[in-house]
Amino acid sequence: MTRRPYLMLGLILLLTALAIWVDSSQRITITNPINSQTIVDRNVSTRLGLDLRGGLQTLLEADLPADASVTSDDLKVTRQILESRANALGVSEVIMQVAPPRRIVAEFPGISNPEEVVASLQQTGLLEFVDMGTSPVEAGTIIQTDYGQISTVPSNTSTPESTHSAVTPAEASPTPAASGTPEATATPAAETPIIYHTAMTGAALKTVTVVRDSTSGAYEISFVLKTDSAQLFSDYTGSHIDQYLAIVLDKKVISVPVIKNQISDGQGVIQGNFTSTSANALAIQLRYGSLPIPVKIVESRTVGPTLGEESIRRSEIAGVIGLTIVIVFMALYYRLPGVLADLALGVYALTSLMLFKLIPVVLTLPGIAGFILSIGMAVDANILIFERLKEELRAGHNLRQAIDLGWSRAWPSIRDANFSTLITCGILFWFGNAFGASMVKGFSLTLALGVIVSLFTAIIVTRTFLHVVLDNIKFAEHPRWFGIQENLR
């Protein structure tokens, strides 16, 4: 490595150019010039945490007795359902992560209506096939059904008729209707709301897939029923041909298909004016209609957008001031090596930023603090080496020897010291992960990345710079450039 400083320098410059490119782009796309295929296409915009951009973070926990086990599949399915539900509310960039064994972290950046979002998350998510007779309602209508027992978390805002019973939808087997007409169709103006009959719930579905009709090309949803439900469904559809069977999620009508034939094999197709997206969205809702486990909110944090903006502005100022102080200090105290270390610090900052964008690391306020702190540690490695370099020079070694000795002798302490910091980072990350504490997680991640990148810049980048400069300028004549008195050389 030391024999080929120019090769190293080339690589470092290449890395720096790459870093500048990534740092200054929002999205990177690389296409193969020969067949113009896209090789890389990634969004590399800086991800800001909720404390910086404002929004809501909630920690949801399985609302089951402490000794009831929650399988990781249940948790994953719940996460998926909650996410699609949040997307359905029009909240963009929702981040949901499973925090085993029984929690889910949900983040909603930039929302202004946290109360509504929270209310919708707490619904259990019940899918029903509802008998509409011959007079369908429009999709989007909220209806009432006779399948009344919704198990939800204690919440007096979402569903007024909610009884706090623990009955889950799966416990009730689908009951085909004897009479298929709504109980009050004839009196739309009646005081009492129409209560429709639920023919079947989502618990009866075995598989759901999105298919395209071979002739028309329209998107359809094909489903297969569980064996015991197939017979019931066959009887039901046979007696309700040309009537409407609404698909209803949490009492909201999603679509209202017509029963065209008796479905005796337990398989069926739902047609409608679907696009690829809407068909898939419905398929997911059909597949995972109700939450496999009820959830409750155990923690929620809302940060207003004003506070976020203020924090970004202030940490930018603090970062610039902190960095400037360090750069000036290094240059004044260590002279030429200090200036080179400052350049290496530039490489360090650019590379770290690139990694933050590529991985991607969500930047939170403590995360930025961790990054600024890691600048201090990056400099520490250089300080260790330079102090060592001075000692070796004083001991009578020539400059080139001193540089190599300085590096190799400072290495064990740099290695051990940084490794112990990485141990702490690992434990912090584990802690943050277990509680969805993204602030703690962000801090440990940026600090750990900073430590790793700083090892690279201090050991390789600064040293390469020094060697290259030495090759080009007659240096041994200027010991003061190294902060050493002439007579000590």
Next chain:
Amino acid sequence: MNIIKNRYLYFGISLLVIIPGMLALIFWKLPLGIDFTGGSLLEVKFESGTPPSVTDVTNLYTEFSTPTRDLSNPLVQPLGTDSISIRSKEMDDATKGLVVAALQERFGNGGAVIVMHFTQVSAAIGQEVAVRAAGAVGLAALFILLYITYAFRGVQHAFRYGTAAIIAMIHDILVTVGAEALLGHFLGWEADSLFLTALLTVIGFSVHDTIVVFDRIRENSNKYRRVDYETVVNHSIVQTLDRSINTQLTVMLTLLALALFGGTSIRHFVVILLIGIFSGTYSSIFNAPPILTVWENREWRTWFHRPERSGA
């Protein structure tokens, strides 16, 4: 410069700093934030510039109390001239919406009432976090002890180095927690999950600094086999002193910049870091290496009766 010779003076200085903090911890306790105790924290800004009085807010909160949800006696603190923070028992998001609407209606004075942030943590999870936090600190200490014992395996008494580093680390934990207890009592600061982050970072840095000094002792004790241990240790401290001070300076300066310009939301965090990291450097120079000497000389044999001849 002979640091080792005056080791008991430096131990004394450490005690002088630690004892008040520990007394504060015993008598005033560590004020724990809602991250550990559970509850709700609402921070609102009144654009009109005239936030309601503590009594007004307390009364409003009491109105929202129900038999299952006790919101009476909230802790109301003014923040600057136009904002207040209100800490209460746990309150869900829906209730928060109602409370903010009521604040707007009664005390808005024509300006908007802006929610700066709202946090709600259930008591059960708060407790769990507190238990795990203690576990995290213990685990970090254990892993670092193991690593140092491993890294110094070539040196005689490798375990001593690990133990001395852990004692220095405990010193820094005590200083930091004591400072938090004192600041908590006088400034109303509460230990939250960020405090825990600061504490764990202090642990990391403390060991970082100690290892740099120990590494030099490791190197020098191989080089100067005939020189007595105390001289080697002292020489190693002096040799690494430039580095210790310079690194300390750069980290302190960056933290100072963060504390002064970084905004109120992380000021508490940064100040605790400043105190802890300063303590970390101090203990790596004035505590950890002297402990090695004390151990080498088995000086505890003379602690409780007058030594016949001074060891130093």
